Amino acid sequence: MVSNHLLLEEPIRMASILEPSKSSFFPAMTKIVGTLGPRSRSVEVISGCLQAGMSVARFDFSWGDKDYHQETLENLRAAVKTTKKLCAVMLDTVGPELQVVNKSENAISLKADATVILTPDQGQEATSEVLPINFAGLSKAVKKGDTIFIGQYLFTGSETTSVWLEVDKVNGDDVVCVIKNTATLTGALFTLHASQIRIDLPTLTDKDKEVISTWGVQNKIDFLSLSYTRHAEDVREAREILSKLGDLSQTQIFAKIENVEGLTHFDEILQEADGIILSRGNLGIDLPPEKVFLFQKAAVNKCNMAGKPAVVTRVVDSMTDNLRPTRAEATDVANAVLDGTDAILLGAETLRGLYPVETISIVGKICAEAEKVFNQDLYFKKTVKYVGEPMTHLESIASSAVRAAIKVKASVIICFTSSGRAARLIAKYRPTMPVLSVVIPRLKTNQLKWSFSGAFEARQSLIVRGLFPMLADPRHPAESTNATNESVLKVALDHGKASGVIKSHDRVVVCQKVGDASVVKIIELED
């Protein structure tokens, strides 16, 4: 049977569904990004998150100040040390986010069919009749009949603390709206989303630039999550800013596609960005519900073919308050993996949810099950065809390594890399076994001091499906002679054995350079 979707060709035996899965040394090949906040900032909870499989920590500057996030980050560092689990750091910008400001933090009750006024006059108190907002241009951007959504930050869409409004009329700078559902808004900050309008605000706000050049530089952030990316130019501007901030010239930019404008310019944005975040929280409001899946499938596929990581958000909202996901959510996580996604981003679930560790653990388990039935064969053929011929040498080596590893049933692929490029290309062909990317540090200088490259490259692979980085000892000479290759390989094999991913008599595929030649070799281990 030839199947044209990314599920195993062979029919699955029903009884096999009930067989318990063997536990493996890592939770899943798919990566988990956890947003850290009030419920996930102690060393204990963060350690639990790392053990459960979180490999990227997201710091969202839509709320909280630099000191608050710094304290959380220090705790993350302590947790990384004790658990010996690597974790990358992602700074998420505020961007042109519209917010309702509720200084008094009093609960605001809104009744269906009543009217409420949105005003840019932030001097006013937030009440059931008036809601002050942070944007003066709303009345010019909306028209009668438009829909506006207001909810608690990272609203889940299924709570009684969020509200739909319909624009009734515009009154100077104010927007008069009819309330569509009864709700109580609680908290200091609510996100406001007006469907399918252009917000004439810069993608990087002054506050964002300030945070990046202080907090970002100080903490050498691995990823910049660029909220509300709407054009390729947004990414180019961010890149320009990062390039002048020392180490941050190595920071990768992940463009968040969260509205129709970003969707329209997806192809050009993908070309400029290092990866894409499919921000379904916002995009799910901007798009008609019946179109969301189509965007996901198309966008993930484009990322896969470009060999750039795709990250999907908002998968298990209901786990914010519950220990189990809904059936629909559990199925959605698996489908994201079958679509080809690299990582799942958890927002409210880890930030303010009651069960951050359990959520990561359950999402990891669902991902692992889906990976087992991912139709690698079909995916591989599709990718080779898309790339076409002639292939670059490196891409041909990378795809051959994956093919060889599958043919000989290798337990891992070990890839030597300095820039991280070779490892990413191997991951692009979605091997069924983990890839240990052995990052060989290179000595570099900025004419002031010497330093080793490699740490960024290693951490940045923590968002790529299937890649597990390992930083080689910088005392190793970087030139690839037989002798240096052998000694680094031995360290990598020992590391693999110690973590349980490699066992005696296993076959291992190794990708490395010998002199100037790139080679793929298959080794069979003794005991």
Ligand SMILES: Nc1ncnc2c1ncn2[C@@H]1O[C@H](COP(=O)(O)OP(=O)(O)OP(=O)(O)O)[C@@H](O)[C@H]1O
């Ligand atoms: N230090 C090393 N020792 C042995 N092999 C290496 C080393 N670094 C990279 N390779 C191998 O060289 C080939 C090129 O990979 P890759 O592009 O990642 O290398 P790089 O040195 O990081 O690249 P770049 O040319 O971008 O600096 C791959 O086959 C990779 O496995």
Ligand SMILES: CC(=O)C(=O)O
């Ligand atoms: C994560 C996020 O910003 C979103 O899903 O909209």
Ligand SMILES: [K+]
């Ligand atoms: K944000």
Ligand SMILES: [Mg+2]
């Ligand atoms: Mg968003």
